[in-house]
Amino acid sequence: MGIISKIINWSRLKSPWVLHFNTGACNACDIEIIAALTPRYDLERFGVVLKATPRHADILLCSGPVTKQIESRLLRIYEQMPEPKFVVAIGTCACSGGVFNGCYNVCGGINSVLPVSAYIPGCPASPKAIIDGVVKLLQSLEVKETKNERRKD
């Protein structure tokens, strides 16, 4: 692995910018995401910054079961994100549909619409769990890169 990709990879891991999108959640997970970003939990110490637009984001944080109405919008937002992009499902509803599984206006978990890289269960997922999940996702990216490196050598 050359020096430049090392730098790119390092910077990617050190400054993951996230976009939060409520896909039909009850707001519980959403406020916990914000709580994770504010002083008590301070997710920003890992370089995580909440961005306002999908164009700037590396990671899409989805909360809630995907409602039929939001499905096409979710896809559009995903399409607008630059590569490489990762999706994190936050909360039980986002993981599997949760209590809303089977409701007529609900598609089910995020994975019924998009490929998901990390699942953070909980109703709602506590800020601690969210931090843990995001850090695990970042770690997994690191591992992947080193594996690739080995294969190349």
Add this chain to the structure above:
Amino acid sequence: MNEEKIKQELEDKFSYLKDLVNIKRKGRIFAQVPLGEFNTVFAYAVKKMGFLALSAITGLDRGDGVFEVIYHLNKEGRVLLNLSVMLNKGNPEVNTVTSYCPSADIYERELMDLLGIKVNGLAPGHRYPLTDDWPKGEYPLRKDWKGNSGTPFPGKEAKNA
């Protein structure tokens, strides 16, 4: 606030409401209004009796071929007057009350979407709360609706329905 007085006034003014108005508890009055007379009673309650605020409109399928629409009116936030009207399931139609209560708009759209009740005179606008591509003739809150309604522990068939 005197619930008895309100009941008395309604019954005095509209003789057909006798025995149809009932006080469930403090601050809760339920009245069943015949379909043909509904607009008159509603207008009277809003304009003359001071039930200015519309808290909500509930539509429900009674299951026996009758829809019921309940208008929850309130007076200064203290007394709730619930005017209900029965509709025939074959031809469910009500007139809009947006001219009395502009906030009725969103509740009436809900009636149209979830129960398929036609609301005459409602200004065209967005759907609420279903999606734009929701199939025609499917009304989730009807009791005989066979779509997926979220049974607590759905089997595979229920999921795919």
Add this chain to the structure above:
Amino acid sequence: MHESGDVKIPIGPQHPALKEPESFLISLRGEKITASSVRLGYNHRGIEKACEERTYTQGLYLIERICGICSHSHSTCFVQAVEEIAGLEVPARAKYIRTLIAELERMHSHLLWLGVAGHEIGFDTLLMYTWRDREVVMDLLAALTGNRVNYGINTIGGVRRDINSKQKEEILGAMDILEDRTKYYIDLAKGETTLIKRLQGVGILSHEDAEKLDAVGPTARASGIERDVRKDDPYAAYAELDFKVISVNSCDVYGRTLVRLGELMESFNLVRQVMRKIPEGPILVKPPRKIPAGEVVSRYEAPRGEDLHYVRSNGTEKPDRVKVRAPTLANIQSVSKMLEDRYLADMPIVIAAIDPCFSCTDRLVALRDAESEKKNTVAWETVRLKGVEWYKNRGVDFTSLNKKLTKLFQHA
């Protein structure tokens, strides 16, 4: 109404800060908003129908998840309705515990709102401050109920967890801390020029309009309508407690801020009273499995305003119909009025002021091709290429540099 000559901007449903996805269509003439309309339903999950398929107890957990921020409001409103149909006499201690949780919920919700309002006017320090203080309430809620959000403390016939004397002390201690902080925020709201200039006279909803459009909660109380279900139609333990209904006559966002801050102070006061007056005794009566037939309208003063549930039972273990009218649904209709003739830049704070808290740096770009009028989203790559071309036409060419870089990457 939207007119054809105006610039139309779609806003939503994606938004960075918080909460429900809704989308607004705004018509603009210059910087001024001429018309706006709201499209709801992105969050429609079909809970009302799902409740009909579940037993009352199963339904309760679903009702709790209508909204994570006012979960206690919805669940209390629902259990009150069911208890009234079943004729259950809820123990006094349970009623006090419900009141306690309700007021703690109001605190966390109002603090949350204050932070979001700060965020919307570009005052992010306030967001960080209030959210830090809010954690004090969250800790209390976690200690009392076992969960930070979606407490699950209500059950039909009472509450599921009791409080002990140690927790009582903790609560009282936390109230002192929070009161101190809230006094600071009140000083801030009354003295900080930027805050006042940014909020005063913005999002006007006159007394008449508020009444006509049936606004509820702090939105209505900031327009001089003294309406509070806790006072007008007391539930839980509110009839035995002493508190003021806070209202102001300024009709703007600044007024809504003051109302919420005032309510915070009242909430501390209420919690202290609850701690003093809470009687000993059982916290639960056993409910019947089948609820007798009947219909009930239950009301509750949620942090955002009046919450209304209509429950009809048919004598079985499942409800026949559950209708939920959340406070935001009542308030959302006054937003169009508040936005009329206002500047576009005021839109985020005006919408946030009713506390559904959208932020509107959000947007979902659906570009229209000028020739074909075809609606399409533009992928990242296309935008990049367009940008390259735009700069090329203006004499800035990065192509050779880009090629070099690409080469470098390939080597790497």
